[in-house]
Amino acid sequence: MQEILTGLIVALDVVALYLLLPDVKRRFILSLYTGILHMFFPIIGFTLGRWIMNMLLQWSSLISSILLFFIGLQLILSTKNRQIIAIPISILAVTASLDTFSVSISFGMLNLQKYLFILSAGLCTFVLSYISLQIARSRFTFKGDSIKWLAGISLIVISIYTFINSIDNS
Incomplete structure (x- = not known):
């Protein structure tokens, strides 16, 4: 269940963006x-996370908690930087997707x-990003900050939960 929820959470960051x-032209293709x-x-992140886990078995839960915490914090802090720039859709998609790499490193370690x-993140992102692009096209005024805050706080909560579980299992 945690995997599905986190797949949805990483999709929320794309929604906010x-x-x-x-x-945006070719919204379906971008989504x-x-x-x-x-x-x-x-x-890639899972593979790297498992490799790191094998190297740092005793520290993996702590490192994972720290990574998730700072990803969540970054999402919250990014609400202050609201520049809109014309970017090619391929670069925009890669930029919007990089956070799943770092989150999946943490999941690989756990x-x-x-x-x-992977299935949850891909499907939720596709559906929610297409809906978001359609809403943005309609000129409906909506600030993505609240969604970024929700995603950031959710990742921080998961990181704290993971950290507490790693202490209990030690």
Whole structure:
């Protein structure tokens, strides 16, 4: 269940970003590309996370908690930087998807179900990013800050939960 929830949480960051882009052409392609990248980056992240876990078995839960905490904090702090720049859709999709890489490193270190997270992140991102781009196109005024705060706080809560569990299991 944690994998599905986190897949949804990483999709919320894209929603917050894409709600600010009313003039995007080829919204379906951008959403599809972003969803695919939200599945590709975690594969790399899980692999790297498992490799790190084998190297740092005793420290993996602590490191994972720290990574998730700072990713969540970064999401919250990014609400202050609201510049809108014309970016090619391929670069926009890669930029919006990079956070799944670092989250999946943490999940790889925790031995969570890789394919469940990857499927959840990809599908949630595709659907929610397409909806966000459609809403942005309609010129409906919506600030993505609250969604970034929700995603950031959720990742921080997961990091604290993971840290507490690692202390209890020690």
